[in-house]
Amino acid sequence: MPRSYKIKECFYTLQGEGAQSGRAAVFLRFTGCNLWSGREEDRHAAVCKFCDTDFIGTDGTNGGRYTQEQCVQLVQSQWPGGGQPYVVCTGGEPLLQLDAPLIEAMQEAGFEVAVETNGTQPVPEQIDWVCVSPKADAPLVVTGGDEMKLVYPQSEASAQPERFAALAFRHFFLQPKDEPGHNHTPAAVDYCLRHPQWRISLQTHKIMGIE
Numbered sequence: 208m209p210r211s212y213k214i215k216e217c218f219y220t221l222q223g224e225g226a227q228s229g230r231a232a233v234f235l236r237f238t239g240c241n242l243w244s245g246r247e248e249d250r251h252a253a254v255c256k257f258c259d260t261d262f263i264g265t266d267g268t269n270g271g272r273y274t275q276e277q278c279v280q281l282v283q284s285q286w287p288g289g290g291q292p293y294v295v296c297t298g299g300e301p302l303l304q305l306d307a308p309l310i311e312a313m314q315e316a317g318f319e320v321a322v323e324t325n326g327t328q329p330v331p332e333q334i335d336w337v338c339v340s341p342k343a344d345a346p347l348v349v350t351g352g353d354e355m356k357l358v359y360p361q362s363e364a365s366a367q368p369e370r371f372a373a374l375a376f377r378h379f380f381l382q383p384k385d386e387p388g389h390n391h392t393p394a395a396v397d398y399c400l401r402h403p404q405w406r407i408s409l410q411t412h413k414i415m416g417i418e
């Protein structure tokens with residue numbers, strides 16, 4: 208039996224966040240995370256408490272259990288043609304499942320492959336774009352990449368931006384934490400004004416009302 212990947216959902220939209228914001232992309236969302244079960248009753252005790260995403264199961268749009276070949280076919284089926292095909296692997300924590308053979312198969316199909324990761328798992332080196340979003344109190348093993356996208360604020364001292372500012376990333380973003388009843392954008396703006404190494408990343412898909 209070939210190995211299978213558990214996919215929550217797969218859809219075509221614009222990347223809403225970070226340096227690639229505005230770019231058309233297929234999102235491949237892997238099921239499961241190592242920092243939260245995904246169940247609301249466990250959120251208060253999770254390592255990562257502010258997650259905005261449902262990553263349980265395989266019941267989303269185009270979700271399912273897929274072989275490597277089926278994953279590539281699914282991703283290809285979402286791309287409209289033209290431009291540089293681009294896939295963003297996210298989750299949950301994609302690097303619990305995404306491996307070098309699947310990355311290479313998507314690249315052979317013409318895709319540039321990006322990953323959104325919490326930085327707790329090693330990154331296969333052939334990936335084209337690495338976005339790391341560290342979480343307070345989770346071990347950070349990925350200390351370089353294309354972009355650091357830190358959700359701000361995280362109250363814990365271990366997630367202050369200063370802790371990450373000297374790491375080997377090309378771009379440094381603060382992304383205001385989306386938290387019901389709070390507006391964290393002014394604090395993130397203020398931090399960026401005082402520390403020009405950092406830029407703001409707004410979740411523009413939420414502003415636009417798209418996936």
Ligand SMILES: C[S@@+](CC[C@H](N)C(=O)[O-])C[C@H]1O[C@@H](n2cnc3c(N)ncnc32)[C@H](O)[C@@H]1O
Binds near residue numbers: 240258299301325340
């Ligand atoms: C849902 S995560 C999946 C990928 C990976 N597990 C991670 O944390 O990077 C995708 C992105 O959304 C960010 N994110 C999650 N919840 C958020 C929230 N409430 N407000 C702002 N960004 C959030 C994460 O930090 C990460 O950059």
Ligand SMILES: Nc1nc2[nH]cc(C(=O)O)c2c(=O)[nH]1
Binds near residue numbers: 220412
């Ligand atoms: N449009 C859009 N952009 C995104 N960038 C990162 C996302 C994610 O959930 O990983 C995301 C997402 O869910 N939608």
Ligand code: SF4
Binds near residue numbers: 255256298325342
């Ligand atoms: S690490 Fe990522 S997917 Fe996991 S709970 Fe946190 S934000 Fe959500």
Ligand SMILES: [Mg+2]
Binds near residue numbers: 259
């Ligand atoms: Mg999202």
